[in-house]
Amino acid sequence: MTTHPTPPAPVPVTPPAPAPATLAATRERLWAALDARDEHAAAATVFAARDAGIPVEDLLLDVIGPVQAKVGREWAAGRLTVAQEHAVTAIQDRVIAALAHRIPGPRPAGGPTGGRVTVACVDGEWHALPARLLAEVLRGRGFTVDYLGAQVPTPHLIAHLHQNGSDTVALSSSLPVRLPTAHAAITAVQAVGLPVLVGGAAFGPDGRYARLLGADGWAPDARAAADLLAVGLRRPGDAPSTPEQGLPHLLDQEYTLVTRTRVQLTRDVLAGLEAKVPAMAAYSAQQRDRTAEDIAHIVDFLAASLYTDDAELFVGFLSWTAGILRARGVPVGALLAALDLLADAQRDFPRARAHLAAGHRALTRIPTPPTPGPHA
Structure with a gap:
């Protein structure tokens, strides 16, 4: 009997990272379009970069995200009005939506494999773009995502989890004044047996407030969040609580x-x-x-x-x-x-x-x- 060697399993090919200069030039073109409030030019810039081979995740996190941060700096410096900032942010959101419908690359065989994640902003938090970026990054990595958007009241979040199920909840907040509300949401989600990952400027640059409020995980950005969710979070009760999770000063x-x-x-x-x-x-x-x-x-x-x-x-x-x-x-x-x-x-x-x-x-x-x- 003649035996034939088993062919090696195909090795996934990771596309090379785009050159920093390419990303910088794309950011400049996108900012110019947004500064002119030209939605068609903004979308064309992002789609051209995608067609040139820049992965969707890089476009989301290395182009759209940094440009949105510049929008905030321009407002803070008095060079954009509140209305102009809102208009630019709305354009960015629509560009993300359009980009999400373009196939980002090969999907895992059999559909999503990363589990189900509910992504939401805490009640009172209107800065939804960071959460939206995370949702699209997770979809691109094979997760099933329920993106609930801005300002999700905790009772509505819990009702959604009961009705639709989820493996993990990712909560976003940009403003520290929402930390008490975030704490209530974290506790409520954990009470139904789900782990909570948090992110956003509200939780501090090192995640100190995430630990204080007892979240099961914290990530400084969407890439780190996706990596952490791919490994999996401990469910509530898997690890003993620590003294820093209490707030005796209250x-x-x-x-x-x-x-x-x-x-x-x-x-x-x-x-x-x-x-x-x-x-x-x-x-x-x-x-x-x-x-x-x-x-x-x-x-x-x-x-x-x-x-x-x-x-x-x-x-x-x-x-x-x-x-x-x-x-x-x-x-x-x-x-x-x-x-x-x-x-x-x-x-x-x-x-x-x-x-x-x-x-x-x-x-x-x-x-x-x-x-x-x-x-x-």
């Missing part, structure tokens, strides 16, 4: 009381500012409303820092806000005055006063930009 009720009095605190600080800052007498109704919104944001971030017991969360927000104000030619004096007024209102709350003092120190260390000279 027993002092400071977070609860600041949250409950948010509206009154905002009104009191606004009234105090009007008495301390003479220039506010000339504010229009719109400027006054905007100032009230800014004060409310300060109170919200103070509450979030109390929830996590991390003053650096509050300091980071104030430093970012000071940069926004400077970019718009607004002095930070009113911001310092608002912190003083809040501190007066929190005289019985030692943690809140400590966080406000840390914020005040950080703002006073920010150098005042020089006044432009006659030749500037």
Whole structure:
């Protein structure tokens, strides 16, 4: 009998990574199209890059994602209005949707093999593009994905899981003020026996708040999230809880009381500012409303820092806000005055006063930009 050697199994061919210069040029073209609010040119740029061989995942994470980050920086610098930022983001979302319908490459035999993942933003979180990018990356890697989009109330998320099933839930949040809501969502999902992966700027650059809130996993970006999900997360109860997952500092009720009095605190600080800052007498109704919104944001971030017991969360927000104000030619004096007024209102709350003092120190260390000279 003649035997024949068994042919070796085919080895998957991984396409070469696109050159950095190619990705950079694609980003520049995409930004130019978005800056002109030209949706057709934006889509044409992305499709041409795909036809030239750039993998869909690289287009999503090395082109569209970084360009969206630039959109945020341009808004922060005052070079894009809120309406323009929304228009650009909407174009990006439609381009992603169109790209998702183009076959990204060979699918695993028999269909998706990576399991079922539910991807959602926590309640109150409107920045959905990071979650959308993750959903498309996971689909490209063979997962079945239920993408629920922005601002998903926790009861609706749990109802979806009961009705449709899932192996894992991936939650996204960009704003730290949503951390208490994220905590509630994490706990609720784990209560139905599913592990939770979290990501987004809200959880800190090193995932510190993900660990604090007891998430089963954290990823700094979509690639890392997909890699982690491919390995699998521990289900709730597989590993013992650690002390850092508790929040014993909440027993002092400071977070609860600041949250409950948010509206009154905002009104009191606004009234105090009007008495301390003479220039506010000339504010229009719109400027006054905007100032009230800014004060409310300060109170919200103070509450979030109390929830996590991390003053650096509050300091980071104030430093970012000071940069926004400077970019718009607004002095930070009113911001310092608002912190003083809040501190007066929190005289019985030692943690809140400590966080406000840390914020005040950080703002006073920010150098005042020089006044432009006659030749500037």
